[in-house]
Amino acid sequence: MPDCIEWSKCRNKQGYGTLRFKGKMVYAHRRLWEAMFGKIPDGLYVLHRCDNPPCVNIEHLFLGTKKDNSRDSIKKGRAKFPVTLKGEDAPWSKLTLEQVKEIRSLKGMVPQKELANRFGVNQSTISRIQINLRWSQ
Numbered sequence: 001m002p003d004c005i006e007w008s009k010c011r012n013k014q015g016y017g018t019l020r021f022k023g024k025m026v027y028a029h030r031r032l033w034e035a036m037f038g039k040i041p042d043g044l045y046v047l048h049r050c051d052n053p054p055c056v057n058i059e060h061l062f063l064g065t066k067k068d069n070s071r072d073s074i075k076k077g078r079a080k081f082p083v084t085l086k087g088e089d090a091p092w093s094k095l096t097l098e099q100v101k102e103i104r105s106l107k108g109m110v111p112q113k114e115l116a117n118r119f120g121v122n123q124s125t126i127s128r129i130q131i132n133l134r135w136s137q
Helices: 026-037 068-075 097-105 112-119 122-132
Strands: 019-020 024-027 045-048 059-063
Touching: 024 026, 024 059, 026 059, 026 097, 045 068, 059 068, 068 122, 097 112, 097 122
Parallel strands: none
Antiparallel strands: 019 024, 045 059
């Protein structure tokens, strides 16, 4: 991977480069992404492969979800434990809230084993969801 290119102007407390654009303070890496590729889709973030907040090397940046960012943080040892993310925000989550609602709505109508196969989880996970031991509200 090529070297980082560090933003040399203003930075916030976390080290991310900042600049004023159209009257607002924005992150330098996000502004660069938008200048190169257009608007960042809703729900996506511009993440750093290099884990270097001031880096604005476009080759080090990629789009991802909040969940992707959490997984990346845990994988690279940056996460502060205990991780308190719950539900679909937890990087280890295999299910969305909508899927959990569907699983609960099918309780007693569709065998748990069939639901497990459909959603790619264990039968015990389905059981725990249906009796509110997982994804409790």
